[in-house]
Amino acid sequence: MVGTVGAETMSLLSKGYGNGKLDLLPEDFDPATPPPAAVESNGVGGGRKEGEMVLGRNVHTTCLSVTEPDEDDESTGDKDAYMAGVLARYRKTLVERTKHHLGYPYNLDFDFGALAQLQHFSINNLGDPFIESNYGVHSRQFEVGVLDWFARLWEIEKNEYWGYITNCGTEGNLHGILVGREVFPDGILYASRESHYSVFKAARMYRMECVKVATLVTGEIDCADFKSKLIPNKDKPAIINVNIGTTVKGAVDDLDLVIQTLEECGYSHDRFYIHCDGALFGLMMPFVKRAPKVSFKKPIGSVSVSGHKFVGCPMPCGVQITRMEHINVLSSNVEYLASRDATIMGSRNGHAPIFLWHTLNRKGYKGFQKEVQKCLRNAHYLKDRLREAGISAMLNELSSTVVFERPRDVEFVRRWQLACEGNMAHVIVMPNVTIEKLDDFLNELVEKRSTWYPNEKVQPPCLAADIGRDNCACALHK
């Protein structure tokens, strides 16, 4: 049963069926074709060479083949039993993997039991959220409710914004930068080099001139460097990606200083467009003391945030809000849908808005505030404990991303699902990350570390260049 299509089924297939001719598969089709020669991980241990990137395992060797049903499956129930078995094992893995996850900013703490009933419907918000399409199985009434909530958070009136629920943070960035480019077709895209890779992907996709700006050791954009890059390009408008939480260090670019820098360089407000990539912190920042405020009362063009990160959602999704005046540049009426299409994707997952609506309603601004505070507290706890154990670590003031020395063992990194870059790894403290989980992680790390560095011959890496001398605990800087 399990495996690839058997010879028996194949011959059955090639006989054809009913009044259509089935001519699908070559007779010499070999189900045992070897998997592609993909880049393999170099396994466990400290064998990673400087600068060499460790890629994950090749999935082709472990994938679950789709198999043709046997003739008698319906009577024997074999196929259903096989699939139920696969799913039960998979569920177990998910429970285990969810338990040990620390490296990505996904809030895995949610309960959408009440929404299970909706899985039977093909819900699609195709086209514009504000204009009903002829396809009736949609969830726009939830989507617009969610958008209004975010519009209010970022201080823009209902009749002045346009937005939609995206498939992920990347779609928000792709959309924001596209709107910027349509407003300023010859604009130059400026982004700090620690911006999310989707920003540079956008520049390439959209054939935009792109200037990378240096960062401070915290990961924030370096506005002195920004200034030096703006001045020689003053003849062209500026499109700026501002990070409300960078991917690796959780650094928050100083929006006010970015605007001030633009003004100082002689850019009037009609000569620049700012997109705020608030993937994770776009939703946390409003609740953090002293955080520079993201608000449409400032001269910004768009803000995006992920929905599966701080809010938590079974599938990736995001929210994108921009000014109504910009969107008219982009949209074109699509009669087929009886709607406008100013989105990137067109067809859009109608379940995600309901998940978001459900969580926002239950938690409210107040509930999110509580959770943000818990995350920041726990992040401080983790950073302090790491430093006490003599491990290099940094935590930005407005962030729950704890950056520390990259663990030497690939298996350890995988087990805790840490995101790594160069000599750094990070843990992002989300609402589902408890003190107990952090303690388990810390104890295991300290124990493993004593085997990685048993004596002075092998030393932990120096992180001074990555996170600053003060945060580095290497032999030289401790």
Place this chain on the structure above:
Amino acid sequence: MVGTVGAETMSLLSKGYGNGKLDLLPEDFDPATPPPAAVESNGVGGGRKEGEMVLGRNVHTTCLSVTEPDEDDESTGDKDAYMAGVLARYRKTLVERTKHHLGYPYNLDFDFGALAQLQHFSINNLGDPFIESNYGVHSRQFEVGVLDWFARLWEIEKNEYWGYITNCGTEGNLHGILVGREVFPDGILYASRESHYSVFKAARMYRMECVKVATLVTGEIDCADFKSKLIPNKDKPAIINVNIGTTVKGAVDDLDLVIQTLEECGYSHDRFYIHCDGALFGLMMPFVKRAPKVSFKKPIGSVSVSGHKFVGCPMPCGVQITRMEHINVLSSNVEYLASRDATIMGSRNGHAPIFLWHTLNRKGYKGFQKEVQKCLRNAHYLKDRLREAGISAMLNELSSTVVFERPRDVEFVRRWQLACEGNMAHVIVMPNVTIEKLDDFLNELVEKRSTWYPNEKVQPPCLAADIGRDNCACALHK
């Protein structure tokens, strides 16, 4: 309870909470701000002017606001009760809307009860499907199983293809055309004017030169016109979007004739890139007798298909397959993910591959063949009955899309969720569309029509220009 944030909650909010300062909403925030002045539908009746597009209703007037929880919600259970009520009503609408849906190519007949257990997990296949990322809560093993199934359907070896499960058909087109542009940076995009709007959106996004090609009355690409457009542009490579089922008429472009035309115009195989947009029919065609075969044994670059259409899936999704050799041009290693990113979206819904895997396993090639045959039979039934009733109608040979005279009543169009363009409407006969449903629809249409056209003073529109004289039943052509 229901409504916007009450004054009481607001004052509670502005007091601040814990050690963070809450400074969210302006005191003078007016929850009664009027909705944006969006384009309104012009209502029921025959008031539509020629060429005027009917947009759907503005959702802002009917949306479900997110409200801040009251202090005592947890003890009273009021909020939970409110939300349960909203969801129950919504579910009822979905049942009703699903029952009457005919115009969009979504198979609404699925049962994923066995998968409800997975809704508790945040499943994300970020980055490349074939290389595991450090984020462990993924479903790549299912995804690659599904991709292999499609690779086999479209005749490409496992070690020669690359692909991924997308968020929708549009993402497949955006990806295929982007790959084409990266292979031929100065290539011209050719697409028939009846191509899906996402193809033209791609051209604009990617800043590509785009040439629209005329169509035959069936909706197929007109290869004589294609030839005349190719010849003067021979110095530049060609990137061609081939429709395996157009959106409105379900017309299938003749892939072999397109290739032959390119060859006749002197384009060698290393001077063109063909993307096949198989949104709906990409999965039906292999099971249709006499259909031109979509196969990587021919000189094509990529094929995309939607997963929520013929297969059926609670949320939009799709499959994109291209040649491994092309993808190396596009991908760049993203260390943060320990994976490559050659996708458009980056973060990707990990539930969709499991839904697809589940359905492919249950139905198999054989099951799909049966369903395709049923759809084609039922589509013929509908077309014949329409013609018998004296209504203009067309059905392309390889298609289950029945094009007919646009109903005069906007409410009727909405009730049956018909997609319309100009004087045409269409029904797409999917596996969940039974003869009974078609009969209900036909009876209602015939009855309503007798009120729309009570005498000879008001005549149904002429569709000769849209679907040909032979298919037109207007006063002049019947």
